[in-house]
Amino acid sequence: MIKLHPNSQQLSEFAQGQCDSGVALIIAAHTDMCRQCKQKLTLIEAELAREAMAEKSSPDPAFDTMLANILQMPAASGIEVSYKQKKLELDGKEFVLPRSLQRYADKINGWSHLPGKLWQARVDLGIDGRADFTYMEKGGSVPEHTHRGTELTLVLDGEFSDGIRNYDTGDFIERSCDHVHTPHTEADEGCLVFSILDKPLHFTSGIARLLNPFSQLFFK
Structure with a gap:
């Protein structure tokens, strides 16, 4: 069950096209998986359209009436648009994205x-920062770290914990310099996530701290 979602401001900025491209991508992927956020986004988009109509001074009242009637129409349901699914493959495993x-x-x-x-x-999105698919096998973990910037993570398959809380498929997670965590999974199927970072990690314990002076090199 999805428990963690983008907040209302993030959804509103996404609807208005005000997000960075990387942030917009991860929010779009979450809404693909989350019916609740998809419904919220539909309402936000409808409200933005109403506001735009209210501010618009149109010389054609009939056109305004037509737009208002369209906005009041119920959303179409039961319509499936088919497309060819591509699977992400790793070491004999396949994941539907x-x-x-x-x-x-x-x-x-x-x-x-x-x-x-x-x-x-790594995925080249052409953004300032980096985007990665990361798969943790059962018993896998990322060394304890915090963030010099912001990390957005979407759980694509499986579940994991990080010492702060537990996360499940579809959860949208935001972490910053205010958080110190150690992601790990004990799920039999492991866990696949998609993450976007605008700055490198900062490791806070163990031998991994030796990597901190070189983190900018790994980040490029």
């Missing part, structure tokens, strides 16, 4: 096997 991430299934820069039973594949 949310529609907004489908195009990146075959555009990753290869999987890297990292210490801690981790796999990571």
Whole structure:
């Protein structure tokens, strides 16, 4: 069950096209998975349209009436738009991605096997920052760290914990310099996430701290 969602301001900025492209992508992917946020987004978009109509001075009242009638129409239901699904593949496993991430299934820069039973594949979004698919095998973990900037994470498959709370498929997670956490999973199926960071991690314990002086190099 999805418990964590973008807040109302984030959804409003997304609806108005005011988000950075990376943030917009991860919010779009969450709404692909979350009926609750999809409904909220529909309401926000309708309200924005009403506000735009109220501010608009139109010489054609009939046109305004037509737009108002369209906005009052119930949303279409039971309509399925088919598209070819692309699966993300890793070491014999296949993952179905949310529609907004489908195009990146075959555009990753290869999987890297990292210490801690981790796999990571970078995605080039052309943004200031970096985006990655990360898969944690059962028993896998990321060393304890905080953030020099903001990290947005969407759980795509499975579940994990980080010492702050537990997360499940579809959860939208935001972490910053106010948080110190250690993501790990004991789920038999492991856990796949998609993350966007605007600045490097800062490791806070163990041998991983030796990487901090070089974190900007790994981030590029």
